[in-house]
Amino acid sequence: GGGGGEKAAPTGKRRRINYACDYCRSRKTRCDEGQPSCHACSAAGIECVTRNRRQPWLDVRRHEAGRVPNQGSTAEGRSRQQRQEDEPSAVGTHSARRVSYSSLRAEDDDPGAETSRQPGAVQSENDRPEHSARLPIIQIDSGNTPLELMTSWLDLARHRLRIPPAGPRPRAWSARNSLHANDMGGSPNEWTLPRSLGTWEIPEEGVLLSLIDSFLAGPNVLLPLLQPEKIKHAAHAASQDGPNAVAQQSGLPVLMQMYLVLVLGHAAQPLHPEPDFDAQGCLKYSESLLGLILQQSTLEALRAVTLLSMALRCHDNLAAAGHTMSLAVSMGVALGLPRYSARLPPGEERRSTWMSVFAFEKLLSFELGRPSLIPDDYPELIPDTIVTGAAQRQLASQPVFEIVLSLAKLLGEVGRWCVQVSRKEDDRSDEAMAEVVREKVRTTGLSCLKLMEWASDVCPSRYRPTSDLFFDSRLHPFTSFIAMQYHTAMILVTRNSLLISEKAIRLAVDVIAKDEPWESAVRNGQSIAVNSARIILRLFLESSELASCAALPSLSSPLHAMGVLAVFAVTRPGSRMSGMDRELLKTA
Structure with a gap:
């Protein structure tokens, strides 16, 4: 019966295709399944892409429905x-x-x-x-x-x-x-350290492993740039055979990564630093390798440059960190990561690398008051609130990274609004200044509202920056980092209200912010800035007493907080709260 049915089938029946290419699907025309490109895409001069919209990271092989590939x-x-x-x-x-x-x-x-x-x-x-x-x-x-x-x-x-293709190809390559x-980042024998640079001495094995573990348990959880097995293998090789052997076997970018892992691991445990490791000297040596690393556009080189920017920020060299991060973004674009990362499954190494670059660049640009160098927010890289299957399991295993990524995306958006308003203020004449002031008030209020909404939606709630932080030695490095970044953002957005009279603020609320959802944020801008500054300094002092610190520490947040409280204390000398703030400043 089955065979007869096949013979009786009409020969003119049109075949159904499991996956037509995206271009033909958008035009609602039949795809001819041409390989490597269908006729319609070839005629249009565009890339012939066939995508499974339910699982966009999977490769799709087009074939006739009901039949397995030949x-x-x-x-x-x-x-x-x-x-x-x-x-x-x-x-x-x-x-x-x-x-x-x-x-x-x-x-x-x-x-x-x-x-x-x-x-x-x-x-x-x-x-x-x-x-x-x-x-x-x-x-x-x-x-x-x-x-x-x-x-x-x-x-x-x-x-x-x-x-x-024709012609011989050397067997050696x-x-x-x-x-x-x-x-x-090059053939193994291609990497040799110049004699003028020499090598930086690797610490003894116990110190080496301690610093690597500190990095993997802290900075690499916030921004998962490196695979633990790879960096441990490189560290073992360096300990046994020396740095030159690592450069020749794995490449100079991997050697630079190892040095910077030690620097960041040391920064993540500043209260009990390893006495036998000179982090500042190791960072300076790593900076001297940057010119050699930039000779290759490779994934390992991109990771090394990003780690260098992170280390410079931890050592409070923000300008150099920003310039170095611009190089990392350029390398990522040259490697095509913005185009291909969204098609890769969650947790894939290249996707994680670009998302880490994306997150850190957004955070750093906002901190420096600069527009982000990554203009597109790549919404497909930020998972929706409802995800299923493997994506759900992956997100559950990386809640910290997911929170940092969402905060970075929001700060990139807020930073773009603020920079646009500042540019308008520079370009407008005095006659149009009233409109600029109106837009500044609106941007300030809307930015505060967006940040508050983000903080209330953080999940799991134990990472929420507005809740009371109960000390947990495993979570504290991450909760303190998230809280510091959030409250620093609130300070940067609202601190100018301390320089404006309360009468002017009330007038702005009555004229510009009346009945707006962000009216309360504008009305209470001074309180928001001061309270965020107090939270940062208390968190900083608690971390010192509890022998803990943020996973990616920096003095930027405490210094911003001290500046805000100092201005508040000066402008309100008779206030009881300002007296308490002066004591807090002395203690910090």
């Missing part, structure tokens, strides 16, 4: 990979730099993957995203030299014109070496 094509793909392994190829170093996210992720999860990587793990040239049907006017590329940048366009031209170079 086994013959799978076998053919395996044989093609075998030929690529056995035969020389004309693709040079630059062409082999790009690898599939899935293959890299699978290898990175296995500490022993270094010895088991195969050339077949490298993406086929026809599968590479930059070799799709789209033709960008200016192509973002991660090449380092002019030759690599030019070769990238020639690769695209060869693919578009269907020119077969195989796909395996290319994969290793892309991940680590």
Whole structure:
């Protein structure tokens, strides 16, 4: 019966496709399933993308409904990979730099993957995203030299014109070496430290492990940049064979990461610092490696530069931290992370790296009073409040990172509003100043309202910055960091109200903020600033007494708080509260 039914089926019946490409789906036209691009996308000159909208991080293989992918094509793909392994190829170093996210992720999860990587793990040239049907006017590329940048366009031209590869390819530079170079930032033997720099002495093993554990339990929880197994492996190699061996085996970016991990681990335990480790000297040495690191646009180099910015902030060099972070953002854009990270599953290494860069850059830009260098907020990277499946489990395992990321996104938005108003104030004439004042009041009130709403929605509630902080040695480094960042933001937004008379504030409320949802924030701006300053200083003093500190410490928040309380005490000399504030300032 089953066979007869198949013969009786009409030959003209149209086949149903499981996944049409996004472009054809948007135009409501039938997709011809062309590979690597359908005809409609090729004609339009755009990238042919097929996405599973329910699970956008999964690769989609288009095929006829009711049928599994052709086994013959799978076998053919395996044989093609075998030929690529056995035969020389004309693709040079630059062409082999790009690898599939899935293959890299699978290898990175296995500490022993270094010895088991195969050339077949490298993406086929026809599968590479930059070799799709789209033709960008200016192509973002991660090449380092002019030759690599030019070769990238020639690769695209060869693919578009269907020119077969020809010519010998040196066996010494195989796909395996290319994969290793892309991940680590160059071929292993390529990295040698200049004699003029020398090396920074690695502390003894006990101190080394203590600092690494402090980093992994603190800063790396806030911003999960590094895989614990990798950095521990590099530290063990440095302890056994010396820093030069790490640079040659794993790459100079990994060596720089290890040094900065020690600096950040030391900063996360300032009340009981390791006496045998010179954190300031190690940071200075790491800064001297920056020029060498910038010679490569790689993921490991991006992590090293981001860690350097974090370490500079912890040592209160905010200007240098901001400049260094701008380099990290530029490297991330060159690597294409803003485009591809949203398609990767939660917790994937490259996605976590870009989200960490995104979060720290937003926090730092707001602190410096600068517009963020990342103009797009990438809403797809910030999970919705309702998530399911693997995403739910991943978020449950990283509540601190999720809270920091959402706060960074909000501060980026608030910072953009404030910078726009300041620019208008600089450009407007005296006649239009009344409109600027109105917008400043509105921006201040709306920013306060948004921050308060965020604080009330923080979940789990134990991380909420407005609730009483009960000391828990495991949670205190994170709750104090979140509270410090939140209350510092409230101070920066509202502290100017201390410089305005109460009569002017009442007038602004009656004329501008009347019946607005943010009316209360404008009316009580002075109290908000002063109360946030008190909370920061009390938290700072409690941390000192309890032998704890923020996971990513900085003196910026306490100094802002001291400035606000000092102004409040001076402008209200007869107030009882100002007397208490003076005592709090003396104690701090």
